[in-house]
Amino acid sequence: MKSIFRRAANSTQNAQAFISEKLDDLSTASSPSAQEKDPNFGTSPIIKTLYEGKGSGDGHYNWVETPPKQLKEKTARAYDRVAIKLYKVKDPEQTTIGGRTPLKVHSIEIQSPLLVTALKPIVEEVGIFLDEHDTAKFIEPFKPLYFCYDKIFALHDKAAKDIVFSEHLGLLTRLMMDLFDGMKRKLQNLRRSQLIKYKLAWTYFPRGSILFCGAEDCERLFRVLDTAYRCDAEGQRLEISSEHIVFTGVAFEWETITLKIPAFGGNVPITSLPHYPLQFFSNAESLKARLAIRGEKILDYQGLEYRDYIGTGLDEKCRKYNIAGRVLIDFHGYAKHHLGLQRLKKSSEHGDSNTTEEGAYIKPLSAKEQQANKTAMLERKKDLIFVSPMLHGFAMGDKVWLKFYVDDTRPLKWNDEAYEHLVYPEGQKDLVLTFVENHQRTKAGLDDVIVGKGQGLISLLSGPPGTGKTLLAEAVADRTRRPLYYLHAEELGTKADLLGEKVKKVFEMATEWNAVILLDGMYETGMKNTA
Numbered sequence: 001m002k003s004i005f006r007r008a009a010n011s012t013q014n015a016q017a018f019i020s021e022k023l024d025d026l027s028t029a030s031s032p033s034a035q036e037k038d039p040n041f042g043t044s045p046i047i048k049t050l051y052e053g054k055g056s057g058d059g060h061y062n063w064v065e066t067p068p069k070q071l072k073e074k075t076a077r078a079y080d081r082v083a084i085k086l087y088k089v090k091d092p093e094q095t096t097i098g099g100r101t102p103l104k105v106h107s108i109e110i111q112s113p114l115l116v117t118a119l120k121p122i123v124e125e126v127g128i129f130l131d132e133h134d135t136a137k138f139i140e141p142f143k144p145l146y147f148c149y150d151k152i153f154a155l156h157d158k159a160a161k162d163i164v165f166s167e168h169l170g171l172l173t174r175l176m177m178d179l180f181d182g183m184k185r186k187l188q189n190l191r192r193s194q195l196i197k198y199k200l201a202w203t204y205f206p207r208g209s210i211l212f213c214g215a216e217d218c219e220r221l222f223r224v225l226d227t228a229y230r231c232d233a234e235g236q237r238l239e240i241s242s243e244h245i246v247f248t249g250v251a252f253e254w255e256t257i258t259l260k261i262p263a264f265g266g267n268v269p270i271t272s273l274p275h276y277p278l279q280f281f282s283n284a285e286s287l288k289a290r291l292a293i294r295g296e297k298i299l300d301y302q303g304l305e306y307r308d309y310i311g312t313g314l315d316e317k318c319r320k321y322n323i324a325g326r327v328l329i330d331f332h333g334y335a336k337h338h339l340g341l342q343r344l345k346k347s348s349e350h351g352d353s354n355t356t357e358e359g360a361y362i363k364p365l366s367a368k369e370q371q372a373n374k375t376a377m378l379e380r381k382k383d384l385i386f387v388s389p390m391l392h393g394f395a396m397g398d399k400v401w402l403k404f405y406v407d408d409t410r411p412l413k414w415n416d417e418a419y420e421h422l423v424y425p426e427g428q429k430d431l432v433l434t435f436v437e438n439h440q441r442t443k444a445g446l447d448d449v450i451v452g453k454g455q456g457l458i459s460l461l462s463g464p465p466g467t468g469k470t471l472l473a474e475a476v477a478d479r480t481r482r483p484l485y486y487l488h489a490e491e492l493g494t495k496a497d498l499l500g501e502k503v504k505k506v507f508e509m510a511t512e513w514n515a516v517i518l519l520d521g522m523y524e525t526g527m528k529n530t531a
Contacts, residue, residue: 050063051063051066051067051068052064052068080111083110083111083112083167083171084111084115084172085111086108086175087106087107087109088103088104088105088106089104090102090104105140106139106140107138108137108138108175109136109137109138110135110137110138111135112168113132113133114165114168115136116130116132116135116136117132118169119148122151123148125207125208126143126144126148126206126207127226141202142179143227145179145180146180149176149180152172153173155169156169156173186200187203190267195267195269196268196269196276198263198264201227202227202229202238204276205277207224208224209224209277209278210222210223210277210279210385211223211224211240211275211276211277211278212276212277212280212281213274217311217312217405219290220244220389221278221287221288221385221386222243222257222259223242223243223244224240224241225241225242225243225256226240226241227239227241235262235263236262237260237262238261239258239259239260240260241258242257243256243386244257244388245383245386246388247298247301247302247331247388249335249365250365251376252377252387255388261273261274261275288385291384291385291387292381292384292385294387294406294407295377295384295387296378296384298387298388298391299387300374301329301331301391301406302331302370302373303365303370304328304329304512304513305328306326306327306329307326307327307328307329307409307410307411308325308326308409308410308412308413309324309404309408309410310408311408312408313327313395313400313402313403314390314402314403315400315403321395323395323397323404324397325396325397326412326483327393327394327395327396327409328393328394328396328483329391329392329404330392330393330394331391331392333394333509333512333513334394334401335392337401337505337508337509338401389406389407390403390404390405391403391405391409392404394509396485414478414481415475416478416479418471418475418478419433419475419476419478419479422468422471422475424468424472429472432459432461432472436476436482436516437480461473469520470486473516474518476516482514482515482516483510484516484518485506485510485516485517485518486520487506487518487519487520488520489519489520
């Protein structure tokens with residue numbers, strides 16, 4: 001019995017040794033260092049063609065030598081001679097009965113040069129550009145053909161003298177009638193009842209139409225470019241690519257934006273959607289008149305403007321802030337200090353190949369440049385309704401960069417009485433005011449030994465709480481018509497490596513705004529640090 005176990009153990013050891021030896025041989029054979037390259041590699045003057053085989057898909061290909069079945073040359077030529085090719089697929093929305101599924105048209109390929117030439121100027125109006133020397137292919141739901149339906153049918157008047165073109169056009173129009181006539185009757189009933197169906201929603205938004213958006217905190221109008229159905233992690237939706245006019249820091253230009261309509265079931269009232277065609281708005285002309293006035297108002301906010309504001313402010317993530325106080329409208333400051341942009345993107349429409357590098361850096365527009373922009377926009381009165389109502393700026397009380405609604409801005413009311421009612425020794429009070437007023441007039445001519453220094457003014461106000469230090473700063477700022485940046489020492493923190501950066505940023509912004517900085521609480525902070 002022992003000998004049997006001994007022989008089995010020896011056999012197992014021999015088998016393991018054999019397998020290990022074979023694996024080493026395979027490894028050595030496959031090693032680049034052990035396997036020498038064929039000296040005839042790549043020397044034959046032959047092109048070897050491999051074909052996609054079964055099991056290919058999702059970026060993986062199984063290459064085989066056998067080509068797939070192809071049309072015979074005679075048959076292919078016959079297909080190429082037809083005026084229109086129609087491609088059909090199974091319709092997954094239809095019921096399969098007895099193993100048979102109804103078909104639907106997937107795509108249309110127009111090969112007739114006469115039709116392509118005739119369609120070219122028509123479909124350009126909906127953003128489709130055809131090559132007269134190539135075929136024209138349209139994919140379901142055939143938006144260019146639907147939106148140009150009447151203009152394509154009007155070609156029959158021109159086709160009367162050309163028999164061949166008339167025949168080709170007749171093929172296309174009969175096909176379009178089969179595709180759209182039933183849908184048009186259904187849409188006519190829906191529109192009459194001011195209803196909309198999700199599957200047919202794209203038909204309500206032709207290119208160039210005006211889109212109303214009332215779901216936000218203010219009324220907006222956009223110009224439609226295109227539509228597309230999407231389905232991903234966000235869910236099913238109709239995306240409407242549209243455009244509105246925004247101030248870019250250089251000029252007022254069109255900007256593309258995507259608006260979304262979530263999928264819905266059945267028929268719903270059109271006006272219940274977050275975005276819908278302006279034609280269904282109850283009083284469209286009155287709305288356009290109001291938005292034109294608002295758009296003209298935006299033209300006055302190209303530079304630095306100090307305003308009162310009561311309303312909602314939005315940050316970059318569209319989080320809302322309730323703002324009630326003074327704000328500084330400052331597009332360039334928003335881009336520079338908040339977004340961290342040191343350079344503006346050059347506009348493709350206003351770009352100049354001779355523009356210097358200096359011109360690409362962020363800098364406020366001069367009064368002349370602002371007036372030129374305003375004049376140019378006033379000449380485009382029809383476009384004023386599309387101007388975005390959002391202003392970029394800084395909330396002085398909350399100390400945060402936000403976007404504000406122009407409708408909620410008000411002219412600033414300066415408080416001149418605060419200085420007069422300030423209970424403070426007249427001599428010292430007038431001395432501070434005189435310093436600030438004279439500094440504004442003479443700082444351009446002041447310089448220290450080092451250029452750029454000696455242009456600041458620092459006043460130290462000391463005393464117990466409640467003696468009027470803060471009120472004096474506020475009163476002087478209002479009296480001299482300058483913004484007041486209230487900065488408490490605790491906001492600067494206690495870390496030395498961050499303190500300098502924060503102070504520099506505040507003083508840089510205040511210099512650009514010609515503001516008065518009130519740095520308060522230094523005594524208390526110093527005592528806490530000492531403790």
